[in-house]
Amino acid sequence: MDTLRNVKCGCRARIHGLNGQGALKRRLMDMGLTKGTEVYVRKLAPLGDPMEISVRGYELSIRKSDADMIEVE
């Protein structure tokens, strides 16, 4: 299973689930990154990290290391 980290810019992916636990997982899910949600990887920051994604109609920036927790299909 691939993670959100490896989704290319300009591509869409559907969230399959989140690894990890506690505050970080909760924060990501609170922001709307839940199972079945479609996300669109808009771009990477100029230095390659963090990434900007579109989810539920708004723009969100997360670090690649955190994106690694999010399984996509």
Add this chain to the structure above:
Amino acid sequence: MIKVALAGNPNSGKTTLFNDLTGSRQYVGNWPGVTVQKKEGTLRRKKDVIITDLPGIYSLSPYTPEEVVTRNYLLKEQPSVILDIIDSTNIERNLYLTTQLIETGIPAVGVLNMMDLLEKRGDTIDIKKLSQLLKCEIVETSALKSKGSFEAADKAIELAKKQKTTIPQKIFADSLEAELLKIQQIIGDMVGQHQLRWYSIKLFERDKRILGELALSDNQKKVIEGIIKNYEKKAGDDSESIIINERYEFIGKVVKECVVKKNVFESTSDKIDKVLTDRWLALPIFALIIFVVYYVSVSSLGTIVTGWTNDVLFGKYIMGNLSVWFDSIGATAWINDLVVNGIIGGVGAVLGFVPQMFILFLLLSILEDCGYMSRIAFIMDKIFRKFGLSGKSFIPMLISSGCGVPGIMASKTIENEKDRRMTIITTTFIPCGAKLPVIALIGGAMFPGVVWMAPAVYFIGIAAVVVSGIMLKKTRLFAGDPSPFVLELPAYHVPSPRNLFMHVWEREKAFIIKAGTVIFVASGLIWFLSGFGFADSGFGMVGAESSLLADIGNIIAPIFAPLGFGNWKAAVATVSGLLAKENIVATFGVLFGLGSDVAEDNSGLLQELQSMFSFGGAAMAFLVFNMLCAPCFAAIGAIKREMASAKWTAFAIGYQTILAYAAALVVYQLSGWLGGHLSFGIGTVAAITVLVIMLYMLFRSNKYKV
């Protein structure tokens, strides 16, 4: 008395609505978590309605201080009604909080804000249906245009008068609701009827705070845990995630029924963002924007207004005229000197920054309010996170190269507490404008012809930031869960002038009051110490060399002996640097009998310094210490204000001074030993030990890393 609680997501326009309703002096920013404190005000024209502006939050989880503050307020203080601000252009994520707010059992009114933007997009929301599905009153507003704010408040008051509490509806899948019902039966009479749903959901989520709050017996806890485990097994997920998923599922249904979205197209904000955070253009544009901010507020316009306030307004008009006036009424010379040179001179030096800070804060507020500040964090995050700082630390550091006071104050835009503290502690290591004459003085005296002197000092400053960041990050003080960098990038918009000016005024006022009081006392004290002392004729006004300050210099001079400048003149100059770093030059001028208005390239002064320092390393150590140690009083005042804690202020000053001492020790001892000026001795051993400790702290593994 009616208590209205304003709640909503960050960037939902909550603070703007609050300003509108109360007319109080608040400000609106784009940073998530900008309203960290609880702010209150009374509704305009209705004194018996109190409005509380709760922190901007995304959820009612138990993990962030803002969320906990909000939860506790809603459950413990039981406001009469919640005004829930919903950004209608971002309705899915905003309704996520709405569903949680409704669960508290407090009557709620949903305020669909930014309806003008929604209409512009061509989207529509069926208000009536939304109200039915959420079982909650809904009103429409455009807070930035002051449309509908008071209708929303009236609706809330009406609702509060009608009912005290509400019983929240069931919104989850039937199987889950059945389990929640079981939990509700267990805790039945422990909480109010209207709060049953909230508590049962929180218990299902295994919320530790709630679990600790209810006096459940061990048996009850076991039964509840059994219910949760059972359901988790069936659902194949943890209970917290189950609830979040169910919540978004419900919202998905609501949105599908009520919201009609026009085809997705690229908005103006998207187009702007495409350029501003473009892979190749982002950094040059960032550099350009920063250059403009810096150039306008620090180099050009800023210097002009500061120079004018200091030299013309205070120097010529206020101090000059006051001095003449004192003479005319026959006041004694020392009163004249205390008031004019001691207090007004000292306080004026700080107030001189006010117009410059106005320009700087105005520019920063524009960057913040329009949404670019979030992008700065996005662009710079990768570099700064390595040193335990945030991408947003860049701005304070940059401004500090002009002046540390506004630099420290600019740290306000960093919402994470640890990142903010780290930034405040390290930002004054960057040499400010006032340190430049000192660099020129030491460079001219001891290293003539060395052109890289100033760059070298900047490099030392940057190195001190990086080294401190890495060392402190690995200590207990800055340990703990790294706060996730999950940052909303809000849509760009034109800031409202009213919010900008409220924002700027808030910061200016704080600076004038807080920093001003510290300076007031400190300047009076230094003036007294440097002008008075024991002479043959008894205690009175004396020259600098026999003043109390000189006595103090003699006492503390031995402390600096291991650093190579253990004489009273250098010690006094260092202390006087606390008033303002450029004072170091003037103090040397006075102490060497050359007058206080001596220039840093005065040949007599350079000669005196050459004979004072035994070799270049000693002068370098003096410079390093003065660059890194506690900043001037104005900056200390700003640190105190931004830390909002005496303990953290003391830590910051203490850390800076210890680091300065350690660095100067290493510079003097090792350069002396390696250069053949000093023989190997206890000082060399001490320097090597310090160096080893610092290297250890830099390279040890971080045991707090998660």
